[in-house]
Amino acid sequence: MKELLAETAVRAARYLAAIGDRKVVPGSEDVTRLEALGRLLPENPCEPAEVLALLDDVGSPATVATAAGRYFGFVIGGTLPAALAANWLAGAWDQNAAMQVMSPVAAKVEDIVREWTLDLLGLPSTSGVGFVTCTTMANFSGLAAARSALLQRVGWNVEEDGTFEAPAIRVVVGEEVHVSVLRALTMLGLGRSRVITVPADGQGRMRADALPVLDEHTIICLQAGNVNSGAFDPAKEICARARDAGAWVHVDGAFGLWGAVSPLYAPLLEGVSAADSWAIDCHKWLNVPYDSGIVAVREPEHLRRALSAGSAAYLTQSASREPWQYTPDASRRARGIELWAAMRSLGRSGLREMIERNCHQAKHFAERLRAAGFAVLNDVILNQVLVSFGSAEQTRRVIAEIQADGTCWCGGTVWHGQTAMRISVSCWATTDDDVERSLAAMIRIAKSVGIGW
Numbered sequence: 001m002k003e004l005l006a007e008t009a010v011r012a013a014r015y016l017a018a019i020g021d022r023k024v025v026p027g028s029e030d031v032t033r034l035e036a037l038g039r040l041l042p043e044n045p046c047e048p049a050e051v052l053a054l055l056d057d058v059g060s061p062a063t064v065a066t067a068a069g070r071y072f073g074f075v076i077g078g079t080l081p082a083a084l085a086a087n088w089l090a091g092a093w094d095q096n097a098a099m100q101v102m103s104p105v106a107a108k109v110e111d112i113v114r115e116w117t118l119d120l121l122g123l124p125s126t127s128g129v130g131f132v133t134c135t136t137m138a139n140f141s142g143l144a145a146a147r148s149a150l151l152q153r154v155g156w157n158v159e160e161d162g163t164f165e166a167p168a169i170r171v172v173v174g175e176e177v178h179v180s181v182l183r184a185l186t187m188l189g190l191g192r193s194r195v196i197t198v199p200a201d202g203q204g205r206m207r208a209d210a211l212p213v214l215d216e217h218t219i220i221c222l223q224a225g226n227v228n229s230g231a232f233d234p235a236k237e238i239c240a241r242a243r244d245a246g247a248w249v250h251v252d253g254a255f256g257l258w259g260a261v262s263p264l265y266a267p268l269l270e271g272v273s274a275a276d277s278w279a280i281d282c283h284k285w286l287n288v289p290y291d292s293g294i295v296a297v298r299e300p301e302h303l304r305r306a307l308s309a310g311s312a313a314y315l316t317q318s319a320s321r322e323p324w325q326y327t328p329d330a331s332r333r334a335r336g337i338e339l340w341a342a343m344r345s346l347g348r349s350g351l352r353e354m355i356e357r358n359c360h361q362a363k364h365f366a367e368r369l370r371a372a373g374f375a376v377l378n379d380v381i382l383n384q385v386l387v388s389f390g391s392a393e394q395t396r397r398v399i400a401e402i403q404a405d406g407t408c409w410c411g412g413t414v415w416h417g418q419t420a421m422r423i424s425v426s427c428w429a430t431t432d433d434d435v436e437r438s439l440a441a442m443i444r445i446a447k448s449v450g451i452g453w
């Protein structure tokens with residue numbers, strides 16, 4: 001075991017040292033070679049070291065270099081050194097984080113990270129928090145709590161009696177709602193087509209002046225950080241109106257909520273803390289390994305009730321927080337450990353510096369691309385940049401060539417009818433030099449395609 005783990009460390013370190021120099025995406029021959037991992041299931045055992053060698057030799061070249069500094073697709077973070085190291089140790093520990101009795105350390109670390117996260121993000125300190133796989137599951141869990149709370153108020157027990165004959169709940173979303181919210185509504189029996197959609201402004205923010213009447217049967221889903229523009233829905237005004245009406249406010253704040261750690265960006269989040277539930281991603285901007293998200297609910301009992309499993313006698317209850325009562329799953333890995341390591345290693349100032357550096361890099365991308373003659377379509381208020389290289393066809397061609405070139409990687413989108421390239425700066429490892437190299441490649445390619453003058 002000892003030699004195997006030492007060998008793994010050597011291979012992993014070699015991988016990380018080299019990915020900054022190779023193309024961001026693997027070549028097609030690397031992907032084809034993955035066939036070597038399959039073929040016939042071996043009849044007999046083989047040495048773990050051989051298994052690892054095969055995985056590294058064949059698997060490593062076919063990875064996407066998201067752990068290095070020049071991947072700007074989707075919203076994808078890397079993994080902080082302390083978080084990666086903690087992930088390895090936690091793998092060795094092999095803890096089941098479901099219950100205190102199964103892992104005191106996993107339970108304790110969740111208590112600590114719960115407090116630290118609520119403090120960092122300026123959310124109510126008594127909120128209930130669950131450690132889930134992603135924002136999609138955090139949206140699911142937060143909206144399950146919302147559904148449970150609103151129906152309980154009218155005397156309907158949705159956990160016992162289901163949704164089919166329940167009093168109606170209205171769900172309000174913005175025109176720019178993330179698909180994960182709709183997916184969560186689908187799974188909850190609330191339906192993705194019966195939502196009321198509020199129009200958005202030019203930056204993708206829900207228009208508060210176009211809000212329908214809110215009432216105590218309404219869940220309104222806000223977004224803090226649009227995946228394209230980075231924009232924030234006007235939480236202050238909407239939360240105040242929702243509070244007066246007795247409506248529930250859920251915030252999808254996947255990456256945007258981390259803006260709260262910086263005094264430069266916290267003003268964008270004004271009013272967000274007045275909501276009832278929040279969904280937060282950790283594998284994006286906190287830069288911990290996949291998979292990691294957080295759900296927070298102002299009144300913990302709504303989350304616990306919504307996710308309750310009924311009673312099985314062997315599932316112990318204790319006076320303090322039982323992790324499995326706050327997540328849809330039971331047995332799970334102790335993902336709180338990496339969150340703890342990330343926060344412990346960065347500290348408040350390190351986290352703020354990481355967020356501010358990425359935002360600054362995004363602004364720099366926008367300024368340089370604009371100066372080179374290309375159109376930046378959004379106000380770059382956070383870490384997201386949308387750039388057009390001309391017509392839809394021209395922009396698509398430039399994106400394809402940038403992806404093939406491999407210096408960096410960016411995806412495409414359509415923003416208010418206009419085809420654009422998205423740049424999302426979300427990785428702790430992105431240096432200013434990475435940004436310069438990427439800009440040089442983007443501008444060279446866009447100009448060689450013969451456009452942008």
Ligand SMILES: *Cc1c(COP(=O)(O)O)cnc(C)c1O
Nearest residue numbers: 134135136178180227252254281
């Ligand atoms: C990324 C993202 C999600 C989904 O997050 P997953 O962790 O992939 O489930 C939801 N909402 C917003 C705003 C996002 O940026």
